[in-house]
Amino acid sequence: MxxxxxxxxxxxxxxxxxxxxxxxxxxxxxxxxxxxxxxxxxxxxxxxxxxxxxxxxxxxxxxxxxxxxxxxxxxxxxxxxxxxxxxxxxxxxxxxxxxxxxxxxxxxxxxxxxxxxxxxxxxxxxxxxxxxxxxxxxxxxxxxxxxxxxxxxxxxxxxxxxxxxxxxYRKQEPDSWEEELQASKHAKTLVQLDNGVRIPPSGWKCSRCDLRENLWLNLSDGSVLCGKWFFDGSGGNGHAVEHYRDTGYPLAVKLGTITPDGADVYSFDEEEPVLDPHIAKHLAHFGIDMLQMQVTDNGLRDNDIKPRVSEWEVIQEAGVKLKPMYGPGYTGMKNLGNSCYLNAVMQAIFSIPEFQRAYVGNLPRIFDYSPLDPTQDFNTQMAKLGHGLLSGQYSKPPMKSELIEQVMKEEHKPQHNGISPRMFKAFISKGHPEFSSNRQQDAQEFFLHLINLVERNPVGSENPSDVFRFLVEERTQCCQSRKVRYTDRVDYIMQLPVAMEAATNKDELIAYELKRREAEAARRPLPELVRAKIPFSACLQAFSEPSNVEDFWSSALQAKSAGVKTSRFASFPEYLVVQIKKFTFGLDWIPKKLDVSIDMPDFLDITHLRARGLQPGEEELPDIAPPIVIPDDTKALDIDESSVMQLAEMGFPLEACRKAVYYTGNLGAEVAFNWIIAHMEEPDFAEPLVIPAFGEVASSGAAALGAVGLDNQPPEEMVAIIISMGFQRNVAIQALKATNNNLERALEWIFSHPDPEEESDPALDTMDMENNANANILAETGSEGPRIKDGPGRYELFGFISHMGTSTMSGHYVCHLRKEGRWVIYNDLRVCASERPPKDLGYIYFYHRIPS
Missing domain, CATH: 3.30.40.10 (Zinc/RING finger domain, C3HC4 (zinc finger))
Structure with a gap:
């Protein structure tokens, strides 16, 4: 200018x-x-x-x-x-x-x-x-x-x-991500091996570490490997990058992003996301034919058939004159370009009193103690968003035309209608490969991402995410010996399968499908859509039924065997979040959404799903771990080279990076980075790693695993990881000490020792209090293990999030909430009184406990 x-x-x-x-x-x-x-x-x-x-x-x-x-x-x-x-x-x-x-x-x-x-x-x-x-x-x-x-x-x-x-926010403007992509220089000349590899439509896992998320298909040889680790705790172990370094095969596509319109492709050689103009051909080489979908005679693709539009109309309550709502708690949120998933989740979150108290109730304190750059502080941005939604300051009714004319004589005072959460989205999605883009995302994944950030950023004596946390008891049984094992795990969402086989209108569905095909062949208007009507009780039954355990190793037989697993609630949360698993893949690799109607109840009683523990007559599986295969060359320990390279790229000596990854048990670059910071001043920091032979005592390794300060103190980074999962600090330290600082074994130890002994070392207590600013907050809870708010298993529905479209990567999200005795629809900026809340078409449901 x-x-x-x-x-x-x-x-x-x-x-x-x-x-x-x-x-x-x-x-x-x-x-x-x-x-x-x-x-x-x-x-x-x-x-x-x-x-x-x-x-x-x-x-x-x-x-x-x-x-x-x-x-x-x-x-x-x-x-x-x-x-x-x-x-x-x-x-x-x-x-x-x-x-x-x-x-x-x-x-x-x-x-x-x-x-x-x-x-x-x-x-x-x-x-x-x-x-x-x-x-x-x-x-x-x-x-x-x-x-x-x-x-x-x-x-x-x-x-x-x-x-x-x-x-x-320039990088977050709509469509900017897509505009920056360029065609890969390897796309036209990509060599694909004729090795007979065919990729199934589901059940993928990394071929090196068995990880089942953030998976990438190499387009040259068909290897399925995990992606990089990201600093928000998501991602993988970097085996896809490691495979590229070993083979030089440059292009990979992210599994789960493939749609008829394209896919996310990354070039390891060019080190950036790219376009692959020949993606359909490259995917077809491995049996994936979803980009060459058949076009029907009426010119529409299978997942563009017009009856799908009725879903949009029903969920958004189109065709019904809805009364706009204004005031506190009725503030809309602007769609920043495929950000409706964020809008819907945050509206539901801030309808919960515990989140209102934690952030809006503590707003003066949070703002007064915010860092110098409050745009980069999670609690500040949560408080800002909560106040924006609940204050009513940005939800005022429009002025009457005659009132506007009077006010305009001197100066117009604009009436705010909704907020634009640009700053919040920019911060909360920073460093995340999916949420930082402008593509549509899965609301369920964003909900868990948000809870993870809430856990990592305590705001007061109570963590508001405690209201969602519950314990799941998993009962695993060896089918041959009939012996059982009971374990507990923490969860935040109850995932309900869709029991399609239990549809109550099967005859109507068959008749509709015949009419639809006839109409397409004759180019006539398609018949009115008929949805499968699934009883909620059938979905609940499917949730409680046993499932097979893959690669089950029976400690009773000392060998692999068939095993089944059932899940029950070891505790019931204050707020129960239920996800309907509507999204799946067909045998032809076409992603599809199960367009079903489920009679979700206003009042839900799951008391019968309460865990019962070991029953009389049941015999437990022996507490024996699978045999450890010791390599002939004990020095050839498997060190995660991808983590090593991530650290080396930050400028640290290569040998120091290898030591950091080794001494932190291949737990990833973040944990290894913390080890480096704690040991940079040591004289042998950059000396080559010397791995002791099997059976020897690794004195340097033991010292390395100890935190700076008291002897035998577990690494602070491992303690922090366990605390972030909801356990108390003293429990985390005790578990790590009991398992020689093995994180995985420490978690198993916590669940198998519900009443760990109290620490008696006053010096250790003092150090713990100094190292953790929230130690007094955690101590006040008075309970060991994860913070659980158990109670009766009876609930009442107060909100649900619905999805329109054929995939979580496209479409639109809308939120319905029950406030002041009536249902309200939150459709981005539009907030109205709901006339016909489509409770049977929801994707994520929110229930609150009924007091006993």
């Missing part, structure tokens, strides 16, 4: 010398934004105030953070920063001409703020006018920026650079 275009005209408030002298003490604090700086000139860090708001927006000239009028004093007190750029957009009535028409404004009519313009107002009668001025705290002295000739050059340059800076 040219300075003359922005700063023109205006009267100086002070003489040039006076302005210069006034700004001299603050010149060291005024910075010019550089290319890597993020400038927040459209949104407050603590609220959804913007230049459109009544008080405008104050942008710090040092940190480039934006603050509304309510929060600017907090930033000034915390940082001492005095100079801010105040931005304000006015909406004024045009000056009428002699003939009764409107004359254009002559002064400062240029819009220089990157803000959306409301389409609700008549542009013939009103116009926008942007204003910028410097404000100096604490005296609130204002300097109008038209004083360009009097301002020091540095200040003028800094203001210009700030106003012309690009949005910090």
């Amino acid at each position: 040219q300075r003359a275009a922005l700063f023109r005209g205006g009267d100086a408030q002070m003489a040039a010398g006076d302005l210069g002298e006034l700004l001299v003490p603050y010149m060291p604090t005024i910075r010019v934004p550089k290319s890597g700086d993020r400038v927040f000139k459209t949104e407050c860090a603590f609220s959804y105030d913007s230049p459109d708001s009544e008080g405008g927006l104050y942008v710090c000239m040092n940190t480039f953070l934006g603050f509304g009028r309510e929060h600017i004093e907090r930033h000034y007190r915390k940082t001492g920063q005095c100079v801010y750029l105040h931005l304000k957009r006015h909406l004024r009535q045009k000056v009428p001409g002699a003939s009764g028409g409107a004359l254009p404004k002559r002064r400062n009519a240029k819009l220089f703020l990157d803000l959306e313009i409301s389409s609700d107002l008549n542009s013939d009668d009103f116009e926008y006018e942007d204003e910028a001025k410097l404000v100096i705290f604490p005296d609130h002295y204002e300097i109008s920026l038209p004083n360009i000739e009097e301002l020091p050059a540095l200040v003028t340059i800094a203001c210009d650079a700030l106003l012309s800076a690009k949005s910090p």
